[in-house]
Amino acid sequence: MAIPIDTKPHWYVVHTYSGYEKKVAGNLKKIIENRGLQNVIFDVQVPIEKVVEVTSSGEKEIERNLFPSYVLVKMIMNEENWHIIRNTTGVTGFVGPGSSPVALTDKEVEKLGVEATVIEIKFSVGDNVRIENGPLIGQIGLVEAISSDKKRVNVSVPMFGRETKVELDVSQVTPI
Secondary structure (H helix, E strand, C coil): CCCCCCCCCEEEEEEECCCCHHHHHHHHHHHHHHHCCCCCEEEEECCEEEEEEEECCEEEEEEEECCCCEEEEEECCCHHHHHHHHCCCCEEEECCCCCCCCCCCHHHHHHHCCCCCCCCCCCCCCCEEEECCCCCCCCEEEEEEECCCCCEEEEEEEECCEEEEEEEEHHHEEEC
8 A cells, every 4th residue: 555655745645435524524633633743744625605596485595515435634644644534434535546545636626726825915906916927028008907816916007108918817917
């Protein structure tokens, strides 16, 4: 049995019996607390979505599992932690080939939304910014709009004697 040992924490997907997701997550949180494993098993989550259900008696908001029978665990993978998770009541194993767990990639974690990345923007609409990379590197432009998710910014840049609007990633510009 080849368990990948790592020194960095990663997110892993744990398979559970159907309907046991919250019970497994609760048991894991208790085990982590009781054994003092907060420095090696960092987070346990059951991805849920809130849905408004319309019935004959009206509307009500319910929580629904995004991935039935799965729990996400952020941990440093080693033999001991693997055994702790694997031997928790309701767990059938890790997602991966055989008994080797496979960590989620950063892109997968971002898509799942289990870890919120905070983007701090130090400029606002109407400010001048310098473009730091890409084909317009070094150009100075005026911020015209910032997307609601704060990942994209519209900048007006003087090119060829006129103003040209370009959409850039927030990380591509810095305030002047």
